[in-house]
Amino acid sequence: MENGRPVLGLEDGTIDVERLLVEPQDGHVSMDSVMCFNKKIPKNTMEMVDVSCRFGASGTGSAKEGEDILNGEVLDAMPSEVDVGYLRLHDEFCSMGDEYLLGVQFAESITNLDYGSTEALQAPFPDSQMQVSGAGSGSGSTCKSDRFRKMEVLDCKNNQFNYGCSELSDIPSYHECEMLIGEEPSISPRSFSLQNIGKFHNSSSYSFEDILSDENNGRQSALGEMFCSPKTENSNEFELAVQDGETCQRQETLATTPVQANCTDILPTQKRSRKPTQRYIDELADPFSTNSKKRREVSSSTLKVKDKSLRVKDHKKCHMGTRAIRLPAEESSVMAIQVPFASLAHNECPKDHLNSKVECVNIGNLMTNPKGKRSAPENQKKRDESITAVYLKKDDYVTSHKKGDDYVTSRKKRDDFVTNRKKGDDYVTSRKKGDDYVTSRKKGDDFVIAAANLKKRDDHAIEASQKKKNDCTGAATPAANLKKREDRAIEACQKKKNDFTDATTPKKRDKHLKHASGNKRDDCDTSALHEKKSENSLTDESPEEVSAFRKHHRLWTIAEVRKLIDGVSQYGVGRWSRIKKLFFATSAHRTSVDLKDKWRNLLKASGGIQEQGNQQGEKKRNMAWRPLPKSILRRVCELSAMYPYPKGQRPKKITDNNNNNNYNSYNESPDRSTDITLSDYRRILRSVDDN
């Protein structure tokens, strides 16, 4: 407290916190844990120190009286009924968003304790809250049962204090990380990390040692003060958190909070290390579930971001949670949260490990699944395949992760991942088309998402990618599949038309799909039947990257060009579909249009060659883009002479060639059928002669 009560010598002061707090419930807070916690969080540290002082003070000053008072009145006064959050501190919990909350809670609890120990004993709680909370205090915020959270702190390896950390102390805390977070939507859970908090609070500057020293010096820092400090520092968030903590919670916490004083140094006299009784644990379990629900509700109501953060936290916790008890509750909560909400979480949550993990999984799935599907050779079928592949992927992903904690998140992520790529594409396409991105997306997941999408649309493909991540659930939907086709859209914005949302003509769609499948195939590295070239692109791509640079373009190989030439020579120009059937039956990815285009290009190239002959300067230029062998070019020239591609266009240059087709000039548009090559001419002559 601000009172700045003189701190009773810590040395003697080590009072049994437990006694003070003798809570109806078993919860014990072990100093060790506390200390550890502090370590993790600078700010908390300050608080902790103060707390320790407090304890000491209370202990020393009125030693037992204080204790008695605390135990008796305070505890009694405190609403024991309140659910006690079971808080376990983990060394690492710092990383988690929850941690932050925990820290806060812890602080609160501490403050409460303080208050109780010092003055509070007599003072009504509300006051105490005001005092303690300082910044956040006053409002009689309603106690939210939801809030309590259980934290686990595993070993406290406290270095400086030499605490026997071995024991796990449970600190019941009401806080809800969620609530706190919710207060400040803008702030991401991460931002809330304890570390950050520490930043906010000047107190963070204090090192644990310093604090201790201070304590030794008899420094009196009331917890309340510590708590208040944030106020001065303008950590709104923190304040909010405090508020959330609210009196009720605090009271409860205090009451419930079991404190174990293991601190050898600080609390030499008494160290009661009581493990939480079974009953305590059990009690916790129920409240927890309820809390989780509430939390969920709150989050949903408030901001998705919050939800995500929460969820993430939960998720992490699950991982972290050592105790079985906790897990079930967590899981339940997580499950309850459900996929829909997850989407936002992605944004907030650090995709880092989770995402990465997911991605890996996804990738793996993609790789595997698509293959099987891809086997189908047909072009058009491919499209279907690709779609199915997507589904499969999802399935796989899901199954792989069902494991439990990760299940939900992983699943979502996977979905996101899968969809993401596509989404990005879609996004692009949608932009082009001007179709509403959101609407197009089947997802409909969350309006929030939609909003995000819109924003992205405006902004960039990059954002789109993010969005993808965000969407968790949607991925599964067929739409996602469609999106695949869009991949290329990303590359080339041109395709606008393709937007799947539109009812594109079946033909186009197919085309796209086909292409998409091809692309996917490449990406996935699936086995394309034919794809010699396709593979190249595939191998390297990371999922995201793939979308970015992936090209449908398959380079035309010399062999293909030769085939094309042969085809043209046989069937002439214009029968591309025929040529395709006969010469490119194996390569599904080459369409008749492709052949035509290629031929066009070849003509250009060949034309270039001829020009080269005429003008050397150009020659170089052409060389760059034309790796084609001369022989091929020559053939092309010949063919071009025979079959002028653009029908109007005439190979005028042919003249210099050996071509006997001098008649081009008069032969306006020699029909391919009519057009006769020298060989044909001879043949004909021969036949005629024979006859």
Added chain:
DNA sequence: CTTAGGG
């Protein structure tokens, strides 16, 4: 569906 042609 196939071609032709523009982008």
Added chain:
DNA sequence: CCCTAAG
């Protein structure tokens, strides 16, 4: 390559 319009 993509897309579209035209047979």
